Amino acid sequence: MPPLPPSPSRAPVPFLAGVLLSLLAATVSTDAGADAEFARCLDALRAQSSQRGVHTTTFDTHARGLSPDMAVIGFLDAQPEFRTAIWDYLAGLVDAERVADGQAMRAQWADTLAAIEARYRVDAATVVAVWGVESNYGRNFGQRPLLQSLATLSCFGRRQDFFRGEFFTALQIVEQGHVDPERLTGSWAGAFGHTQFMPSTFKRLAVDFDGDGRRDLISSIPDALASTANFLAQAGWQHGQPWGIEVRLPAGFDSARAGRRAKRSVQEWAALGVRRADGSALPAAAERAGLILPAGIDGPAFLTLRNFDALFSYNAAESYALAIAHLADRIDGGAAHFHTPWPTDDPGLSRAERREVQRLLLARGFDIGEVDGMLGTRSRRAIAELQSQLGLEADGRAGQRLLEMLRRQD
Known part of the structure; x- marks a missing residue:
């Protein structure tokens, strides 16, 4: 390892200038290298375009x-900065604001939704x-x-073959005139529209x-x-x-029996001592069910049926499927x-409460x-700094206790 440079506070100006110029040159060189590699990759993709259903002119x-x-x-490679507890996840996704908006949207689009339900059940x-959940009713x-x-993900990083398929399918969508190209924006991974379809999902299941x-x-x-609706059907x-x-699970229940895919008949679950959350008997249903414990054995427990699996297929996470199910209810x-x-x-905090936390943080500078x-x-950095000042665990998480503390000090 080379020796460390002098402390910046004592470094002569020419040395600092040299360091800055070296860093700038390295950045420019890296950017130029990525641009050149990307250009070569685009050339290769263009050569495949006609075989992938896209005209070269497109x-x-x-x-x-x-x-x-x-x-x-x-985004593709980064690990999440924080593990989101299920109570935080649902507090933000299924809050009173999103429920009220959903009820208003259902009323506004009642005729369309009735026709959709009649066709797709x-x-x-x-x-x-x-x-x-997917776009906050078209706002995001x-x-x-x-x-x-998609072109970037087709040329760099992991899963290039997958993203190349999505890239060519997105070009097909544009070529066929389904979506105006200037409006084709979405998530970093390629999902787009009111309900965030990937291009390949669009190709299979989108309807006019x-x-x-x-x-x-x-x-x-x-x-x-x-x-x-067609996707879920x-x-x-x-x-x-x-x-x-x-x-409700019986005392001493073996949590190893849980799992969305570890299905048993409802009668078998009843024989194991499982009851409705209010203590009443389970329904006499023929369908097989899995058991999920989103927060472990001490939290809410759910027998999940086929419709939960359909929601899970939309975005393969049990927390996501539970959010959709709970919001619909x-x-x-x-x-x-x-x-x-x-x-x-x-x-956890609702979105209104999270906005209140942010306003109180701004008021503190x-x-x-x-x-x-x-x-x-x-926001999380500010929360962690505030927690550190107060002698608390600086995890950057905002919950009800932090909000109440900020309110008291306001």
């Missing part, structure tokens, strides 16, 4: 001038719940140009429900909602059936809380940026 028009967005590689509350599509993100000849998940709410949604049942007038509380003495209810890196 490729040249929409892909030739792209530059790499290397930030998406960081998926209830309106579930379709609206997916819409609410994602801002990254889809073709740029408004009859204009295009399958447009960005500009057409009927197309987006019907496409979501194809995933095995059972009309009129529940997604699951909150249950609440849009339908269900209880705000599960019968069994989460095993924590510091529950912390630079956290915009008040948006999204506790991103700057």
Whole structure:
């Protein structure tokens, strides 16, 4: 290892200038190398385009001038900064604000949703719940140009073959005129529209429900909602059936029996001592069910049925499927809380409460940026700094206790 340079406070100006110039040169060199590699990769992709169902003129028009967005590689490879507890996850996704908005959207689009339910046999509350979680009812599509993100992921990082398929499919979507290319923005990974379909999912399952000849998940709410219903129907949604049942486990229950895929008949679960959360007997259902314990044996427990599996297929995470299921129940007038509380003495915050935390942090001089209810890196750093000042564990998490403390000091 070379010797360390002098302390910056004592370094002569020429030395500092040399260091800065070296760093700048290295950055420029790295950027130039990525640009050159990206250009070579685009040439190779162009050569494959006709075999992948895309005309070369389409490729040249929409892909030739792209530059790499290397930030998406960081998103692909980065480990999450914080483990999100299930009570934090659901507190932000299934809050009173999103429930009220969902009920308003269901009323506004009642005729369309009724027609969708008649065709695809998926209830309106579930379709609206997916819409609410995926894009906050069309408010948050994602801002990254889809073709740029997918081209970058096709040329760098892991899973290049997968992203190349998505890239060519996105070009097909543009070529076929389903979505205006300038509106094709979305998540860093390529999901887009009101209900965030990947291009390959669009190709398989998107539908033209408004009859204009295009399958447009960005500009057409009927197309987006019907496409979501079609997805769930194809995933095995059972009309009129529940997604699951909150249950109470007997004392000494072996948690090794749990698992969404470890299915037993409802009668078998009953024989093991499982009851509804209110203590009553389980229904006499023929369907097989799995058991999930999102917060372990001490938290809420759920027998999950086929409709939960359909939700899981939309985004392969049990917490996500539970959020959709719970939001749909609440849009339908269900209880705000599960019968069994989460095993924590510091529950999570709704988005309104997160915005309040941000305003209180700003009032204390912390630079956290915009008040948006999204506790991103700057907000978490500020929270961790405040926790450290107060002698608390500096984990950057905001819960009810932190909010109450900020309120008292306001």
